[in-house]
Amino acid sequence: MELGPHILLALLESAVSTAVLALTAIGLALVFGIMRVVNVAHGEFFMLGAVLAWWITDQLTAFSPAVGFAVALVLSPLLVGAIAYASDRIVINRVDYDPERTIVATVGLLYIFQQISLMTFGPDARPVEPPFNTRLAIPWLEITEQGWAVYWPWGLSITSYKLAVIAISIVLLIGVWLVLSKTRYGLIMRATQQDKDIAQAFGIRIERVYGLVFAAGGALAAMGAVLIVPIQQAHYLMGGDPLLLSFIVVILGGLGSLSGTLVAAAIIGLSNGMIAVFFSPTLAKILATLLVALVLIWRPAGLFTRSSR
Amino acid sequence: MLELSGIAAAYGRVKVLHDVSLSVCEGEVVCVLGRNGAGKTSTMKAIMGLLPLSAGQITVDGTRLDTLPVDHVAKHRVAYTPQGRRLFPELTVRENLEIGLMARGEDSRVLDWVLELFPRLEERMNQLAHTLSGGEQQMAAIGRALCINPRFLLLDEPTEGLQPSIVALIQEVVSTLSKSGVGVLLVEQRIDAVLSIADKVAFIENGYSREVVPAATLKTDRSLLEKYVGV
Ligand SMILES: Nc1ncnc2c1ncn2[C@@H]1O[C@H](COP(=O)(O)OP(=O)(O)OP(=O)(O)O)[C@@H](O)[C@H]1O
Ligand SMILES: [Mg+2]
Numbered sequence: 001m002e003l004g005p006h007i008l009l010a011l012l013e014s015a016v017s018t019a020v021l022a023l024t025a026i027g028l029a030l031v032f033g034i035m036r037v038v039n040v041a042h043g044e045f046f047m048l049g050a051v052l053a054w055w056i057t058d059q060l061t062a063f064s065p066a067v068g069f070a071v072a073l074v075l076s077p078l079l080v081g082a083i084a085y086a087s088d089r090i091v092i093n094r095v096d097y098d099p100e101r102t103i104v105a106t107v108g109l110l111y112i113f114q115q116i117s118l119m120t121f122g123p124d125a126r127p128v129e130p131p132f133n134t135r136l137a138i139p140w141l142e143i144t145e146q147g148w149a150v151y152w153p154w155g156l157s158i159t160s161y162k163l164a165v166i167a168i169s170i171v172l173l174i175g176v177w178l179v180l181s182k183t184r185y186g187l188i189m190r191a192t193q194q195d196k197d198i199a200q201a202f203g204i205r206i207e208r209v210y211g212l213v214f215a216a217g218g219a220l221a222a223m224g225a226v227l228i229v230p231i232q233q234a235h236y237l238m239g240g241d242p243l244l245l246s247f248i249v250v251i252l253g254g255l256g257s258l259s260g261t262l263v264a265a266a267i268i269g270l271s272n273g274m275i276a277v278f279f280s281p282t283l284a285k286i287l288a289t290l291l292v293a294l295v296l297i298w299r300p301a302g303l304f305t306r307s308s309r
Numbered sequence: 310m311l312e313l314s315g316i317a318a319a320y321g322r323v324k325v326l327h328d329v330s331l332s333v334c335e336g337e338v339v340c341v342l343g344r345n346g347a348g349k350t351s352t353m354k355a356i357m358g359l360l361p362l363s364a365g366q367i368t369v370d371g372t373r374l375d376t377l378p379v380d381h382v383a384k385h386r387v388a389y390t391p392q393g394r395r396l397f398p399e400l401t402v403r404e405n406l407e408i409g410l411m412a413r414g415e416d417s418r419v420l421d422w423v424l425e426l427f428p429r430l431e432e433r434m435n436q437l438a439h440t441l442s443g444g445e446q447q448m449a450a451i452g453r454a455l456c457i458n459p460r461f462l463l464l465d466e467p468t469e470g471l472q473p474s475i476v477a478l479i480q481e482v483v484s485t486l487s488k489s490g491v492g493v494l495l496v497e498q499r500i501d502a503v504l505s506i507a508d509k510v511a512f513i514e515n516g517y518s519r520e521v522v523p524a525a526t527l528k529t530d531r532s533l534l535e536k537y538v539g540v
Contacts (some may be wrong), residue, residue, distance in 0.1 A: 184411070187400070191408050194397040201357045201391075202457065203383035203412035 005140045005153040007274075012138075014273020016162045016231065019169030020224040022265035024242045025249040026176055027220030029261040032250060034193040034213045037097060040106040041087070042221055043243025044113035045080050049222025050234035051117050052076040054126035066131035069230070076226050077219040083113075084218025088211045097210065110239070117236040130161040130230035165227045172223060173262065180258070189213060221246075244285075245272070248292045254302020263304060310334050311356070311387065311461045311492055316365030316375075317516075318355050325351045327516040329365075333461060333492040338483060340495045340503045340524070342538050343513035349496040350392050352513065353463045356494075357389045358382050369461065383412040388459035392466045392496070394450040398439035402430055402449050405438055409456025423452045426482050444475040451482065461492045468499060480506050500540055504528055512537040 028042045053076045057068035087109055095101040137157045139150045180186035192199045192209045200206055221242070225234075232238070249268050253260030268288055275284035295303060311333045318326040326348050333339045341349050354360040356367055358379035367375040369385045377385075388409075396405050410420060424431050427448040433441060438449060447467055454462055464483070468476040476499070483493055483506055497503050503510065504524050512519040514537055527534060534540050 187404055187407060188411075190400060191397050191404075194399055195395055197359050198389075198391065198395050198397070199408070200379040201359065201383065201389045202408050202453070203380050204408070205378075205380045 002153065005138075005156040008138065008140070009156055009158075010274050010277040011270065012158050012162070013277070014270045016165050017228075017273055018266060018269025019166045020228045021242070021245055021249065021269045022262055023169050023172060023224035023227070024221045025246040025253075025261050025265050026173065026258065027217035027224075028246040029250045029253065029255075029258055030176075030189075030213055030220070031217035032255055033257070034189055035092075035097060035210050036099060037092060037102045037214075038099070038106070039214075039217065040103060040243070041109035041113060042106075042217065042246060043239030043241070044110050044117075045084055045218035045221040045239075046225045046242040047117060047234075047236060047239035048083060048113060049076050049080045049225030050229045050238060051121050051126070051236065052079055052222070053226040053229050054128050054234040055121065057128050058126075064131075065129040069128070069131040069226075072128070073223070073226050077222040080222035081215040081219035085211050085215035087218075088214040092214065093207060093210070114236055114239070121236065123236065125233035125235040126229075127233045128229040130159070132160055132164075133230075134160040136160055136163070161230060165231075168227060169224070172220075176220070177258070185212075245269075245288070248288050251292050252295055252303050254305035257302060257305060260302050260304040264302075310368075310370060311494070312368050313352070313356065314365055314367075316352075316355055316367060317363045318351060318360045319363060320351075320360070324363075325516050326355060326360075329355075329513060329516065329518045331494075331511045331518055331521060333494050335460065335492050336487050336490045337509065338487045338493045338495060338507045339509045339511055340497055340507035341511050341513055342497075342500075342503065342534070344538060347513045348516045349513060350465055351516075353389065353391070353465050353494070353496065356382075356387065356463060383457050386413070386457065386460040387463070388454035388457045388461070389463045390447075390450045390454045390465060390467060392469070394446045396438035396441075396446055396450055396453070399437060401435050401437055402441070403434040405449055405453050406430075406456050409453040412457045415456060415458050419456055419458045423455045426455070426485065427452050427478075444471050447471060447475070447479065451479065455486075459491060461494065462486060463494045465496045466498060467495070468497065468502065476502065500534060500538070 024046055028039060031037055031039050053072040056072040056075055060068035060071060091105050091109060092102055095105050135157050137152050140153050140156060141148055142151060180189065188204055189209060192204060192206050196206050245268060249264040250261055252268065253264035272284045272288055275287060314330050316326055316329050329348065329352055331339065341352065343349055351360055355362060358374065358377065362375050366373060369387060372385065374382055374385060397408065406420060406423065429445060430448055430452055433445055438446065441449060451467060467479050480502060487493055495507065504527055507524040509521055510524050510527060511521045512533060519537060520533055522533065
């Protein structure tokens, strides 16, 4: 393949993982921004989402893959949201949302979820069949003696499912934005984020807000995971990468800033994918981690936050 | 009646309120005077439940407030305008006021009433709170508290750093409120302002409440002012 089509292909493939990363990182950013909790177990909510998606589709093999997948896309995030809600009530709330103790507590949750997953579903990587998977060829332009001509480079294609992942993620992200900016719940969350004491003085039950935010954060990670399992298999140790990348994105984006998180997800997701294709995945990760280190030194408030604050 | 009897409270191990008692009746303006660090703001935080008591009690018409969760205080129609305003900075004026309305499920009639008291807010509704001028911020902060349609309003240094015309507007609003039956607990450094709008003055010193006197007596006898505030 020539360089142009090759770059386009790499960009499209990276866009798929970027979309999933954006969903996962937004979940982490919400939890950090509103609750000030650094959730080290966030990647395990991703893992649980993926493993539950496999389990749900496995129960529904009598139906078409599309039905099983659709059920998983709704049910798995709901289940993970419930697990996250319970984690908040049983663990995070009990340590009073103290920044340091919650880190230790969520490290504990990380191992608990991993081991439960291992003991319940086993150590094998589990595939999920995509609901649809048509390969779509993509045209390219080249200059010939007669001028511009369209042609179909061999190997330049993407599956319909991958395009759907991008589209569904965008719809979900727009949904998150609408809830936060246009609804009563969103207003309550933003007020709690900005001044929790005054929010309480105005009757806001912040612990209830925290429970719901933690549930939503887990559910968002699970949604990303359900979308990715038809492409990558579900496995009890799969939570590490999404956790690392989400942290990188949230730090670059400016802790708790949602628009910053989205831009950072785009930068990290796309560059990570491109470097992985053209060089190596390890180099991609090294560079991303290095970038975070530099940002923490030079712009600890994030790449995009106004320097006055 | 809003009543504090013998309250004590601490930030961690640092005890700041030792024994504070005072009361505000409906329609009454009670001003708390004391030096910097005397515990005026802490007293207000204690009423709102933001500073837990180690002794004493706080009641509204006989109902204990101090044993309730923080978020229940607003339901008893006690509203708070904190020192330094503390608007939600990244919310618009409208959204800040909505938070107030939501606290007790008040409707747009209350909002209309608030905008009548502070017409300037009407033009600023869609502006982010942190971009408002100081005077506008104070109006929005008082407006937000009034949106819960309070029976008791706690105002912590509402005129701090504001120009005379806005100070006058706030004083006017306070007297309007008290005429309509709202009890106001006011912390205020401007002695002249205190003497013109307060019914009672409660002195506080190092976390202990001292004399409570009618404001009128201070106009002729300034010895208490000298003793507790140094003016
Ligand atoms: N968050 C806090 N942690 C520890 N100590 C505090 C805290 N807030 C206030 N204090 C201390 O409590 C005491 C009373 O403070 P408070 O703010 O109630 O005083 P104040 O009368 O409102 O003073 P000012 O006139 O300066 O507003 C002070 O000694 C102060 O240093
Ligand atoms: Mg004060």
